[in-house]
Amino acid sequence: MDNVKRTIRVSVxxxxxxxxxxxxxxxxxxxxxxxQVSHISTIDEARPQLLAPECDVFLVDYFLGRETARDLLLEARKLHCTVPIIVLTGANSQKLDDEVLELGAADFLPKEELSLPLLERTIGHAMRHKRAELELERMVKRDPLTGLGNRLLFEEILESSLSRCKRSGSSLAVLFMDLDRFKEINDSLGHPTGDLLLVLISDRLRSVIREADFIARIGGDEFTILIDDLHSASDALAVAQKIVSAVSHPSPVGGHELNVSASIGLALYPENGDTPIKLMQKADLALYEAKRRGLSKVQCFTTNLQTQLEKHLSIEKGLRHALEHDQFELYLQPQWELKDRKVLGFEALLRWRCGTSGAVTPDEFIPVAEKTGLIVPIGEWVIFKACQYLKEWQAMGIENCRIAINVSPLQLRAGRFVDALESIASAEGIGTDLIEVEITEESLLDGVEEHGRVPKELSRLRELGIKIAIDDFGTGYSSLRYLRQFPVDVVKIDKSFVSSDQDALMEPEICRAIVTMAESLGMDVVAEGIETQVQLATLQKMGCPLGQGYLVARPLPFEAATRWALVGRASPA
Structure with missing residues (x-):
């Protein structure tokens, strides 16, 4: 009979x-x-077991010297302890009962009522309930495609590992990895092939890390890896290089042999931070730097990146202050017909006057605004200001001068941009046909998710009569298929193809090709960055209809732009 008994380890x-x-x-x-019963006399002795339990259930007296079971339950919750805790007490108190259950105890038993049948039932029930809870948690905190953990589970396990490291004095590393050019595979071969590739990559990651380490897929082609119990930074770098090497092997997927590569950013505890958010933030920044350096690169977080991070945090704080204290300005740069210099509209360009430190350039603050999500409220401020400008022009009799606003795909993905634009324009009494939306070619394509939010939002804009322009055209993934995929009215030739150190066009053949392509698709073309008469004349001969640049005007404050709109014609600056 004893041979069939189930063994349960109990720590009292x-x-x-x-x-x-x-x-x-x-x-x-x-x-x-x-x-199998073991005895623990104090909470200090019990704490290490919360991190690495050597039992199936804890039986904990509520009053333990100066501390109580409440302290242990709080720590168990913080460390995501996987073993149920049953609290025992000599005091029969409904208040204590409610308190410990809310803190995560499996049950609360008065000592005076204890009996063997009650303990057997309570322990069995607590263990079954905990298993069910962990299985549900596993389903919620796992990536359904790869079976890996998701961001939530990764952060929880990282937090537990950090607590263990702080007690033992050991180290760990957080790796952020994404696949280079994964989007091109999705776009050319389709999402099913991309999904199969992600499953294959996940299996390769599992094969090169230890069982004690942990991998999560936190979105798209982005993975995080926790390297626990680390001896040195060089060990973490060696693991990162093994991962890069494993990923770079040819990948047979869906009848194709794909050549992919990965970039990795790396942050270390304790050198780079002592909380999950700090380490993940720094690993992410290191990944960004790795990708900037090329394909298959590994980058550790460095002092230089720390400086960048501090600047990022300072800009983020400043942006929040600027929103609250109206420190933004909206300048306008004329867009005009090349043949007769007739002004058709203006591009709205955001400027930030940062108190006594002067202006912060858009190249510095726009990426931070996008990364933090502040681009959404800032974008709504731009809409409101542009509509105010159009309303003032309308009162002056300026009826046909539109304003183009730059929009991040993050604004479109947030799902409220179109509604905000329509609502603000309606409140100000402005026709939506006077508004144009500009989105860069590269960021547009980066913003296309599987659920198609960006294309749907662009279609909604078209339904409102709003023109859509692709800005900086030619610098991203130029293709006729992409132009046909999205509802585009205007193509803007990037200024890097127009401006140069000389009078002539920088890339005349590229400019000519874009003009010809746009004309064949029935789209308007705006050449950005026109600075000389020679560039202007060459573009006119190519048949480019519209232009923008310093030859005629730099971005202007509203009052100066209004004078241009009243005259309706541009003259050289």
Whole structure:
């Protein structure tokens, strides 16, 4: 009979030896289970077991010297302890009962009511309930495609590992990895092939890390890896290089042999931070730097990147202050017909006057605004200001001068941009046909998710009569298929193809090709960055209809732009 008993390991946390002996004798008399009972006298002795449990259940006396079971339950919750905790007490209190259950205890038993059948039932129920809870948690915190953990589970496990490292004095590393040019595979071969590739990459990652380490897929082609119990930074770099090497092997997927590569950013505890958010933030920044350096690169977080991070945080704080204290300005740069210099509209360009430190350039603050999500409220401020400008022009009799606003795909993905634009324009009494939306070619394509939010939002804009322009055209993934995929009215030739150190066009053949392509698709073309008469004349001969640049005007404050709109014609600056 004893051979079929189930063995259950019980750790009793009890500072009274007599009470422990009572529990020990009671459990040893069980005919239903074989209990292996161990004794822990203090909460300090119990804490290490929360990180690496050596039992199946804890029985914890509520009053333990100066501390209580409440302290242990709080720590168990913080460390995501996977073993149920049953609290025992000599005090029969409904208040204590409610308190410990809210803190995560599996049950609360008065010592005076204890019996072997009650303990057997309570322990069995607590273990079954905990298994069900962990299975549900596993489903919620796992990536359904790869079976890896998701961001939530990664952060929880990282937090537990950090607590263990702080106690033991050991180190760990957080790696951020994404696949280089994964989007091109999705676009050319389709999302099913991309999904199969992600599953294959996940299997390769599992094969090169230790069982004690942990991998998560946190979105798209982005993965995080926790390297625990680290001896040195060089060990973490060696693991990162093994991962890069494993990923770079040819990948047979869906009848194709794909050549892919990965970039990795790396942050270390304790050198680079002591919280999950700090380490993940710094690993992410290191990944950004790795990708900037090329394909298959590994980058550790460095002092230089720390400086960048501090600048990023300073800009983020400043942007929040600027939103609250109206420190933004909206300048306008004329867009005009090349043949007769007739002004058709203006591009709205955001400027930020940062108190006594002067202006912060858009190249510095726009990426931070996008990364933090502040681009959404800032974008709504731009809409409101542009509509105010159009309303003032309308009162002056300026009826046909539109304003083009730059829009991040993050604004479109947030799902409220179109509604905000329509609502603000309606409130100001402005026709939406006077507004144009500009989105860069590269960021547009980066913003196309599987659920197609960006294309749908662009279609909604078209339905409102709003023109859509692709800005900086030619610098991204130029293709006729992409132009046909999205509802585009205007193509803007990037200024890097127009401006040069000389009078002539920088890239005349590229400019000519874009003009010809746009004309064949029935789209308007605006050449950005026109600075000389020679560039202007060459573009006119190519048949480019519209232009913008310093030859005619730099971005202007509203009052100066209004004078241009009233005259309706541009003259050289």
């Amino acid at each position: 946390v009890e500072d009274d030896p007599a009470d422990f002996l009572i529990l020990d004798e009671m459990l040893l008399d069980s005919s239903r289970f074989r209990f």
